[in-house]
Amino acid sequence: MRLSCGSHIETVIHVLRDSVQARQLWDRVLLPSLSSRIFTWNLRDWFLNNLKQVIILNNEAFSWSSLFISIVWQLWKQRNDLVFSDLTQPTDALLRRCIVWAKYYANYMPKPCKPRLIQQTAVLWGKPPAGWMCLNTDGAVSLSTGRGSIGGAIRDSHGVWMVGFSKNIGISSILQAELLGIYIGLTIAQSSGFTKIIVQSDSTWAIKILDDINAIRSHIPLVQAIAGLRMCAWELRFQWVPRCSNYVADRLAKFAPACHFYLVQYASPPLGIMDLLAIDSIATSTGAATPALD
Incomplete structure:
Protein backbone atom coordinates (compact mmCIF):
# COMPACT_ATOMS: atom_id res chain seq x y z
CA MET A 1 0.00 0.00 0.00
CA PRO A 112 -33.50 19.13 20.19
CA CYS A 113 -36.46 21.19 21.36
CA LYS A 114 -36.92 19.59 24.78
CA PRO A 115 -33.61 18.30 26.09
CA ARG A 116 -35.14 16.95 29.28
CA LEU A 117 -37.73 14.90 27.41
CA ILE A 118 -35.13 13.62 24.96
CA GLN A 119 -32.91 12.54 27.81
CA GLN A 120 -35.74 10.51 29.30
CA THR A 121 -36.81 8.82 26.08
CA ALA A 122 -33.48 8.33 24.29
CA VAL A 123 -32.76 4.68 23.49
CA LEU A 124 -29.15 3.56 23.51
CA TRP A 125 -27.48 0.35 22.46
CA GLY A 126 -28.51 -2.44 24.84
CA LYS A 127 -25.22 -3.79 26.15
CA PRO A 128 -25.24 -7.44 27.30
CA PRO A 129 -24.64 -8.53 30.89
CA ALA A 130 -21.12 -9.41 32.00
CA GLY A 131 -19.90 -12.62 30.41
CA TRP A 132 -22.22 -12.32 27.41
CA MET A 133 -21.65 -11.16 23.84
CA CYS A 134 -24.14 -9.05 21.90
CA LEU A 135 -24.70 -9.78 18.21
CA ASN A 136 -26.49 -6.93 16.42
CA THR A 137 -27.66 -7.79 12.91
CA ASP A 138 -29.63 -6.08 10.18
CA GLY A 139 -30.86 -6.79 6.69
CA ALA A 140 -31.62 -4.16 4.06
CA VAL A 141 -33.43 -4.50 0.73
CA SER A 142 -33.71 -1.80 -1.93
CA LEU A 143 -37.33 -1.11 -2.84
CA SER A 144 -36.32 -0.11 -6.37
CA THR A 145 -34.04 -3.04 -7.26
CA GLY A 146 -34.96 -5.75 -4.76
CA ARG A 147 -31.28 -6.29 -4.00
CA GLY A 148 -30.37 -6.95 -0.41
CA SER A 149 -27.42 -6.75 1.95
CA ILE A 150 -26.72 -7.77 5.53
CA GLY A 151 -24.45 -6.53 8.29
CA GLY A 152 -23.70 -7.16 11.91
CA ALA A 153 -21.33 -6.68 14.81
CA ILE A 154 -20.38 -8.60 17.94
CA ARG A 155 -19.39 -6.64 21.06
CA ASP A 156 -18.88 -7.58 24.69
CA SER A 157 -20.49 -6.07 27.80
CA HIS A 158 -17.96 -3.22 27.77
CA GLY A 159 -18.72 -2.35 24.16
CA VAL A 160 -15.37 -3.78 23.00
CA TRP A 161 -15.45 -4.71 19.34
CA MET A 162 -15.02 -8.43 18.62
CA VAL A 163 -15.86 -8.72 14.92
CA GLY A 164 -18.19 -7.25 12.32
CA PHE A 165 -19.39 -8.27 8.88
CA SER A 166 -21.12 -7.13 5.68
CA LYS A 167 -22.38 -9.10 2.70
CA ASN A 168 -24.17 -8.46 -0.56
CA ILE A 169 -26.90 -11.13 -0.89
CA GLY A 170 -28.47 -10.20 -4.23
CA ILE A 171 -32.22 -10.34 -4.82
CA SER A 172 -33.96 -10.94 -1.50
CA SER A 173 -37.07 -10.36 0.57
CA ILE A 174 -36.84 -8.28 3.74
CA LEU A 175 -37.49 -11.28 6.00
CA GLN A 176 -34.92 -13.39 4.17
CA ALA A 177 -32.32 -10.64 4.58
CA GLU A 178 -33.04 -10.29 8.31
CA LEU A 179 -32.84 -14.04 8.87
CA LEU A 180 -29.69 -14.46 6.80
CA GLY A 181 -28.01 -11.66 8.76
CA ILE A 182 -28.80 -13.49 12.01
CA TYR A 183 -27.64 -16.84 10.61
CA ILE A 184 -24.32 -15.50 9.29
CA GLY A 185 -23.73 -13.62 12.54
CA LEU A 186 -24.33 -16.77 14.58
CA THR A 187 -21.96 -18.85 12.46
CA ILE A 188 -19.26 -16.22 13.00
CA ALA A 189 -19.98 -16.19 16.74
CA GLN A 190 -19.79 -19.97 16.85
CA SER A 191 -16.50 -20.11 14.95
CA SER A 192 -15.12 -17.44 17.30
CA GLY A 193 -15.83 -19.66 20.31
CA PHE A 194 -18.40 -17.44 22.01
CA THR A 195 -20.74 -19.42 24.27
CA LYS A 196 -23.21 -16.80 25.55
CA ILE A 197 -24.87 -14.71 22.85
CA ILE A 198 -27.71 -12.21 22.82
CA VAL A 199 -28.95 -11.59 19.28
CA GLN A 200 -30.47 -8.14 18.83
CA SER A 201 -32.54 -7.35 15.74
CA ASP A 202 -35.02 -4.61 14.91
CA SER A 203 -37.16 -7.06 12.92
CA THR A 204 -40.21 -7.94 15.02
CA TRP A 205 -41.19 -10.57 12.47
CA ALA A 206 -37.83 -12.37 12.51
CA ILE A 207 -37.57 -12.42 16.31
CA LYS A 208 -41.15 -13.70 16.68
CA ILE A 209 -40.54 -16.55 14.22
CA LEU A 210 -37.23 -17.57 15.82
CA ASP A 211 -38.65 -17.52 19.35
CA ASP A 212 -41.54 -19.80 18.35
CA ILE A 213 -41.38 -23.19 20.06
CA ASN A 214 -41.93 -24.87 16.68
CA ALA A 215 -39.18 -22.96 14.86
CA ILE A 216 -37.23 -26.16 14.16
CA ARG A 217 -40.21 -27.40 12.10
CA SER A 218 -40.68 -24.14 10.17
CA HIS A 219 -41.24 -24.30 6.42
CA ILE A 220 -38.56 -21.60 6.06
CA PRO A 221 -35.11 -23.24 5.67
CA LEU A 222 -33.25 -20.34 7.32
CA VAL A 223 -35.49 -20.53 10.38
CA GLN A 224 -34.77 -24.27 10.63
CA ALA A 225 -31.04 -23.60 10.29
CA ILE A 226 -31.04 -20.94 13.03
CA ALA A 227 -33.16 -23.16 15.29
CA GLY A 228 -30.59 -25.90 14.74
CA LEU A 229 -27.79 -23.55 15.80
CA ARG A 230 -29.80 -22.67 18.89
CA MET A 231 -29.63 -26.31 19.96
CA CYS A 232 -25.83 -26.30 19.98
CA ALA A 233 -23.75 -26.20 23.17
CA TRP A 234 -24.16 -22.51 23.98
CA GLU A 235 -26.60 -20.09 25.56
CA LEU A 236 -28.51 -18.11 22.97
CA ARG A 237 -31.19 -15.43 23.38
CA PHE A 238 -33.10 -13.41 20.78
CA GLN A 239 -34.21 -9.87 21.53
CA TRP A 240 -36.10 -7.28 19.52
CA VAL A 241 -34.66 -3.75 19.77
CA PRO A 242 -35.83 -0.47 18.19
CA ARG A 243 -34.01 0.60 15.06
CA CYS A 244 -32.28 3.47 16.88
CA SER A 245 -30.51 0.88 19.04
CA ASN A 246 -29.33 -1.02 15.97
CA TYR A 247 -27.70 1.69 13.84
CA VAL A 248 -24.27 0.02 13.82
CA ALA A 249 -25.63 -3.12 12.15
CA ASP A 250 -27.78 -1.01 9.83
CA ARG A 251 -24.77 0.94 8.57
CA LEU A 252 -22.62 -2.18 8.22
CA ALA A 253 -25.32 -3.66 5.97
CA LYS A 254 -25.00 -0.58 3.78
CA PHE A 255 -21.22 -1.12 3.58
CA ALA A 256 -21.70 -4.40 1.70
CA PRO A 257 -19.86 -4.16 -1.66
CA ALA A 258 -22.16 -4.26 -4.67
CA CYS A 259 -19.48 -5.79 -6.91
CA HIS A 260 -19.27 -9.26 -5.29
CA PHE A 261 -21.03 -11.66 -2.93
CA TYR A 262 -18.12 -12.54 -0.63
CA LEU A 263 -18.53 -12.16 3.12
CA VAL A 264 -16.51 -9.18 4.38
CA GLN A 265 -15.38 -9.42 8.01
CA TYR A 266 -14.01 -6.53 10.08
CA ALA A 267 -11.49 -7.44 12.78
CA SER A 268 -11.57 -3.79 13.84
CA PRO A 269 -14.42 -1.31 13.36
CA PRO A 270 -14.52 0.55 10.02
CA LEU A 271 -13.95 4.29 10.18
CA GLY A 272 -17.47 4.88 8.87
CA ILE A 273 -19.12 3.65 12.08
CA MET A 274 -16.82 5.31 14.62
CA ASP A 275 -19.40 8.04 15.29
CA LEU A 276 -22.06 5.43 16.08
CA LEU A 277 -19.72 3.46 18.33
CA ALA A 278 -18.93 6.67 20.20
CA ILE A 279 -22.64 7.18 20.86
CA ASP A 280 -23.12 3.53 21.84
CA SER A 281 -20.24 3.82 24.30
CA ILE A 282 -22.52 6.02 26.41
CA ALA A 283 -24.53 2.88 27.18
CA THR A 284 -21.46 1.08 28.49
CA SER A 285 -20.37 4.04 30.62
CA THR A 286 -23.81 4.77 32.11
CA GLY A 287 -25.05 1.21 32.49
CA ALA A 288 -28.04 1.97 30.23
CA ALA A 289 -30.35 -0.52 28.60
CA THR A 290 -28.87 -3.86 29.68
CA PRO A 291 -31.30 -6.49 28.39
CA ALA A 292 -32.99 -8.86 30.78
CA LEU A 293 -32.44 -12.59 30.28
CA ASP A 294 -35.90 -13.91 31.05
Whole structure:
Protein backbone atom coordinates (compact mmCIF):
# COMPACT_ATOMS: atom_id res chain seq x y z
CA MET A 1 0.00 0.00 0.00
CA ARG A 2 1.22 3.45 -0.83
CA LEU A 3 1.50 5.57 2.32
CA SER A 4 0.32 9.15 2.18
CA CYS A 5 3.28 10.76 3.90
CA GLY A 6 6.24 8.41 3.66
CA SER A 7 5.82 6.95 7.15
CA HIS A 8 6.68 3.27 7.50
CA ILE A 9 3.42 2.59 9.35
CA GLU A 10 0.08 4.17 8.52
CA THR A 11 -2.72 3.77 11.06
CA VAL A 12 -6.12 5.44 11.26
CA ILE A 13 -4.98 7.81 14.01
CA HIS A 14 -1.89 8.67 11.97
CA VAL A 15 -3.95 9.60 8.91
CA LEU A 16 -6.50 11.63 10.85
CA ARG A 17 -4.31 13.34 13.44
CA ASP A 18 -0.57 12.65 13.54
CA SER A 19 0.60 12.93 9.93
CA VAL A 20 2.27 16.13 8.75
CA GLN A 21 -0.75 17.11 6.65
CA ALA A 22 -3.19 16.46 9.49
CA ARG A 23 -1.10 18.31 12.10
CA GLN A 24 -0.95 21.39 9.87
CA LEU A 25 -4.73 21.47 9.69
CA TRP A 26 -5.40 20.76 13.38
CA ASP A 27 -2.90 23.41 14.47
CA ARG A 28 -4.96 26.00 12.57
CA VAL A 29 -8.24 25.29 14.35
CA LEU A 30 -7.58 23.71 17.76
CA LEU A 31 -9.49 24.93 20.78
CA PRO A 32 -7.19 26.13 23.59
CA SER A 33 -8.90 23.71 25.98
CA LEU A 34 -7.92 20.77 23.76
CA SER A 35 -4.57 21.80 22.32
CA SER A 36 -2.45 20.39 25.15
CA ARG A 37 -4.13 16.97 25.15
CA ILE A 38 -5.46 16.22 21.69
CA PHE A 39 -2.26 14.54 20.46
CA THR A 40 -1.96 12.20 23.46
CA TRP A 41 -5.35 10.44 23.37
CA ASN A 42 -5.87 7.07 21.74
CA LEU A 43 -8.29 6.82 18.81
CA ARG A 44 -11.40 6.09 20.89
CA ASP A 45 -10.78 8.81 23.49
CA TRP A 46 -9.85 11.25 20.73
CA PHE A 47 -13.22 10.75 19.03
CA LEU A 48 -15.25 10.80 22.24
CA ASN A 49 -13.67 13.87 23.80
CA ASN A 50 -13.96 15.93 20.63
CA LEU A 51 -17.52 14.87 19.83
CA LYS A 52 -18.58 15.95 23.33
CA GLN A 53 -17.41 19.52 22.70
CA VAL A 54 -20.57 21.50 21.88
CA ILE A 55 -18.86 24.90 22.18
CA ILE A 56 -19.99 27.33 19.49
CA LEU A 57 -16.93 28.76 17.77
CA ASN A 58 -16.36 32.53 17.64
CA ASN A 59 -18.37 34.28 14.93
CA GLU A 60 -19.50 30.95 13.51
CA ALA A 61 -22.87 29.20 13.49
CA PHE A 62 -21.52 25.74 14.25
CA SER A 63 -19.97 23.87 17.15
CA TRP A 64 -16.52 22.38 17.57
CA SER A 65 -17.96 18.86 17.25
CA SER A 66 -19.39 19.74 13.82
CA LEU A 67 -16.06 21.11 12.65
CA PHE A 68 -14.20 18.14 14.13
CA ILE A 69 -16.20 15.51 12.27
CA SER A 70 -15.97 17.55 9.07
CA ILE A 71 -12.16 17.69 9.35
CA VAL A 72 -11.96 13.96 10.07
CA TRP A 73 -13.98 13.19 6.96
CA GLN A 74 -12.01 15.55 4.71
CA LEU A 75 -8.65 14.21 5.94
CA TRP A 76 -9.73 10.67 5.23
CA LYS A 77 -11.05 11.66 1.81
CA GLN A 78 -7.82 13.50 1.03
CA ARG A 79 -5.80 10.43 1.98
CA ASN A 80 -7.83 8.29 -0.46
CA ASP A 81 -7.57 10.94 -3.19
CA LEU A 82 -3.79 10.89 -2.81
CA VAL A 83 -3.41 7.11 -2.73
CA PHE A 84 -5.83 6.26 -5.52
CA SER A 85 -5.80 9.36 -7.75
CA ASP A 86 -2.53 11.12 -6.84
CA LEU A 87 -4.51 14.26 -5.96
CA THR A 88 -3.92 16.64 -3.07
CA GLN A 89 -4.89 20.17 -2.07
CA PRO A 90 -3.39 22.95 0.07
CA THR A 91 -4.23 23.18 3.76
CA ASP A 92 -6.09 26.49 3.27
CA ALA A 93 -8.38 24.98 0.63
CA LEU A 94 -8.99 21.93 2.78
CA LEU A 95 -9.86 24.08 5.79
CA ARG A 96 -12.34 26.15 3.77
CA ARG A 97 -14.06 22.97 2.64
CA CYS A 98 -14.21 21.70 6.23
CA ILE A 99 -15.88 24.92 7.38
CA VAL A 100 -18.46 24.71 4.58
CA TRP A 101 -19.35 21.16 5.61
CA ALA A 102 -19.45 22.08 9.30
CA LYS A 103 -22.00 24.80 8.52
CA TYR A 104 -24.00 22.31 6.49
CA TYR A 105 -24.04 19.82 9.37
CA ALA A 106 -25.07 22.54 11.84
CA ASN A 107 -27.91 23.76 9.61
CA TYR A 108 -29.38 20.37 8.77
CA MET A 109 -28.86 18.35 11.93
CA PRO A 110 -32.12 18.06 13.93
CA LYS A 111 -32.26 20.49 16.84
CA PRO A 112 -33.50 19.13 20.19
CA CYS A 113 -36.46 21.19 21.36
CA LYS A 114 -36.92 19.59 24.78
CA PRO A 115 -33.61 18.30 26.09
CA ARG A 116 -35.14 16.95 29.28
CA LEU A 117 -37.73 14.90 27.41
CA ILE A 118 -35.13 13.62 24.96
CA GLN A 119 -32.91 12.54 27.81
CA GLN A 120 -35.74 10.51 29.30
CA THR A 121 -36.81 8.82 26.08
CA ALA A 122 -33.48 8.33 24.29
CA VAL A 123 -32.76 4.68 23.49
CA LEU A 124 -29.15 3.56 23.51
CA TRP A 125 -27.48 0.35 22.46
CA GLY A 126 -28.51 -2.44 24.84
CA LYS A 127 -25.22 -3.79 26.15
CA PRO A 128 -25.24 -7.44 27.30
CA PRO A 129 -24.64 -8.53 30.89
CA ALA A 130 -21.12 -9.41 32.00
CA GLY A 131 -19.90 -12.62 30.41
CA TRP A 132 -22.22 -12.32 27.41
CA MET A 133 -21.65 -11.16 23.84
CA CYS A 134 -24.14 -9.05 21.90
CA LEU A 135 -24.70 -9.78 18.21
CA ASN A 136 -26.49 -6.93 16.42
CA THR A 137 -27.66 -7.79 12.91
CA ASP A 138 -29.63 -6.08 10.18
CA GLY A 139 -30.86 -6.79 6.69
CA ALA A 140 -31.62 -4.16 4.06
CA VAL A 141 -33.43 -4.50 0.73
CA SER A 142 -33.71 -1.80 -1.93
CA LEU A 143 -37.33 -1.11 -2.84
CA SER A 144 -36.32 -0.11 -6.37
CA THR A 145 -34.04 -3.04 -7.26
CA GLY A 146 -34.96 -5.75 -4.76
CA ARG A 147 -31.28 -6.29 -4.00
CA GLY A 148 -30.37 -6.95 -0.41
CA SER A 149 -27.42 -6.75 1.95
CA ILE A 150 -26.72 -7.77 5.53
CA GLY A 151 -24.45 -6.53 8.29
CA GLY A 152 -23.70 -7.16 11.91
CA ALA A 153 -21.33 -6.68 14.81
CA ILE A 154 -20.38 -8.60 17.94
CA ARG A 155 -19.39 -6.64 21.06
CA ASP A 156 -18.88 -7.58 24.69
CA SER A 157 -20.49 -6.07 27.80
CA HIS A 158 -17.96 -3.22 27.77
CA GLY A 159 -18.72 -2.35 24.16
CA VAL A 160 -15.37 -3.78 23.00
CA TRP A 161 -15.45 -4.71 19.34
CA MET A 162 -15.02 -8.43 18.62
CA VAL A 163 -15.86 -8.72 14.92
CA GLY A 164 -18.19 -7.25 12.32
CA PHE A 165 -19.39 -8.27 8.88
CA SER A 166 -21.12 -7.13 5.68
CA LYS A 167 -22.38 -9.10 2.70
CA ASN A 168 -24.17 -8.46 -0.56
CA ILE A 169 -26.90 -11.13 -0.89
CA GLY A 170 -28.47 -10.20 -4.23
CA ILE A 171 -32.22 -10.34 -4.82
CA SER A 172 -33.96 -10.94 -1.50
CA SER A 173 -37.07 -10.36 0.57
CA ILE A 174 -36.84 -8.28 3.74
CA LEU A 175 -37.49 -11.28 6.00
CA GLN A 176 -34.92 -13.39 4.17
CA ALA A 177 -32.32 -10.64 4.58
CA GLU A 178 -33.04 -10.29 8.31
CA LEU A 179 -32.84 -14.04 8.87
CA LEU A 180 -29.69 -14.46 6.80
CA GLY A 181 -28.01 -11.66 8.76
CA ILE A 182 -28.80 -13.49 12.01
CA TYR A 183 -27.64 -16.84 10.61
CA ILE A 184 -24.32 -15.50 9.29
CA GLY A 185 -23.73 -13.62 12.54
CA LEU A 186 -24.33 -16.77 14.58
CA THR A 187 -21.96 -18.85 12.46
CA ILE A 188 -19.26 -16.22 13.00
CA ALA A 189 -19.98 -16.19 16.74
CA GLN A 190 -19.79 -19.97 16.85
CA SER A 191 -16.50 -20.11 14.95
CA SER A 192 -15.12 -17.44 17.30
CA GLY A 193 -15.83 -19.66 20.31
CA PHE A 194 -18.40 -17.44 22.01
CA THR A 195 -20.74 -19.42 24.27
CA LYS A 196 -23.21 -16.80 25.55
CA ILE A 197 -24.87 -14.71 22.85
CA ILE A 198 -27.71 -12.21 22.82
CA VAL A 199 -28.95 -11.59 19.28
CA GLN A 200 -30.47 -8.14 18.83
CA SER A 201 -32.54 -7.35 15.74
CA ASP A 202 -35.02 -4.61 14.91
CA SER A 203 -37.16 -7.06 12.92
CA THR A 204 -40.21 -7.94 15.02
CA TRP A 205 -41.19 -10.57 12.47
CA ALA A 206 -37.83 -12.37 12.51
CA ILE A 207 -37.57 -12.42 16.31
CA LYS A 208 -41.15 -13.70 16.68
CA ILE A 209 -40.54 -16.55 14.22
CA LEU A 210 -37.23 -17.57 15.82
CA ASP A 211 -38.65 -17.52 19.35
CA ASP A 212 -41.54 -19.80 18.35
CA ILE A 213 -41.38 -23.19 20.06
CA ASN A 214 -41.93 -24.87 16.68
CA ALA A 215 -39.18 -22.96 14.86
CA ILE A 216 -37.23 -26.16 14.16
CA ARG A 217 -40.21 -27.40 12.10
CA SER A 218 -40.68 -24.14 10.17
CA HIS A 219 -41.24 -24.30 6.42
CA ILE A 220 -38.56 -21.60 6.06
CA PRO A 221 -35.11 -23.24 5.67
CA LEU A 222 -33.25 -20.34 7.32
CA VAL A 223 -35.49 -20.53 10.38
CA GLN A 224 -34.77 -24.27 10.63
CA ALA A 225 -31.04 -23.60 10.29
CA ILE A 226 -31.04 -20.94 13.03
CA ALA A 227 -33.16 -23.16 15.29
CA GLY A 228 -30.59 -25.90 14.74
CA LEU A 229 -27.79 -23.55 15.80
CA ARG A 230 -29.80 -22.67 18.89
CA MET A 231 -29.63 -26.31 19.96
CA CYS A 232 -25.83 -26.30 19.98
CA ALA A 233 -23.75 -26.20 23.17
CA TRP A 234 -24.16 -22.51 23.98
CA GLU A 235 -26.60 -20.09 25.56
CA LEU A 236 -28.51 -18.11 22.97
CA ARG A 237 -31.19 -15.43 23.38
CA PHE A 238 -33.10 -13.41 20.78
CA GLN A 239 -34.21 -9.87 21.53
CA TRP A 240 -36.10 -7.28 19.52
CA VAL A 241 -34.66 -3.75 19.77
CA PRO A 242 -35.83 -0.47 18.19
CA ARG A 243 -34.01 0.60 15.06
CA CYS A 244 -32.28 3.47 16.88
CA SER A 245 -30.51 0.88 19.04
CA ASN A 246 -29.33 -1.02 15.97
CA TYR A 247 -27.70 1.69 13.84
CA VAL A 248 -24.27 0.02 13.82
CA ALA A 249 -25.63 -3.12 12.15
CA ASP A 250 -27.78 -1.01 9.83
CA ARG A 251 -24.77 0.94 8.57
CA LEU A 252 -22.62 -2.18 8.22
CA ALA A 253 -25.32 -3.66 5.97
CA LYS A 254 -25.00 -0.58 3.78
CA PHE A 255 -21.22 -1.12 3.58
CA ALA A 256 -21.70 -4.40 1.70
CA PRO A 257 -19.86 -4.16 -1.66
CA ALA A 258 -22.16 -4.26 -4.67
CA CYS A 259 -19.48 -5.79 -6.91
CA HIS A 260 -19.27 -9.26 -5.29
CA PHE A 261 -21.03 -11.66 -2.93
CA TYR A 262 -18.12 -12.54 -0.63
CA LEU A 263 -18.53 -12.16 3.12
CA VAL A 264 -16.51 -9.18 4.38
CA GLN A 265 -15.38 -9.42 8.01
CA TYR A 266 -14.01 -6.53 10.08
CA ALA A 267 -11.49 -7.44 12.78
CA SER A 268 -11.57 -3.79 13.84
CA PRO A 269 -14.42 -1.31 13.36
CA PRO A 270 -14.52 0.55 10.02
CA LEU A 271 -13.95 4.29 10.18
CA GLY A 272 -17.47 4.88 8.87
CA ILE A 273 -19.12 3.65 12.08
CA MET A 274 -16.82 5.31 14.62
CA ASP A 275 -19.40 8.04 15.29
CA LEU A 276 -22.06 5.43 16.08
CA LEU A 277 -19.72 3.46 18.33
CA ALA A 278 -18.93 6.67 20.20
CA ILE A 279 -22.64 7.18 20.86
CA ASP A 280 -23.12 3.53 21.84
CA SER A 281 -20.24 3.82 24.30
CA ILE A 282 -22.52 6.02 26.41
CA ALA A 283 -24.53 2.88 27.18
CA THR A 284 -21.46 1.08 28.49
CA SER A 285 -20.37 4.04 30.62
CA THR A 286 -23.81 4.77 32.11
CA GLY A 287 -25.05 1.21 32.49
CA ALA A 288 -28.04 1.97 30.23
CA ALA A 289 -30.35 -0.52 28.60
CA THR A 290 -28.87 -3.86 29.68
CA PRO A 291 -31.30 -6.49 28.39
CA ALA A 292 -32.99 -8.86 30.78
CA LEU A 293 -32.44 -12.59 30.28
CA ASP A 294 -35.90 -13.91 31.05
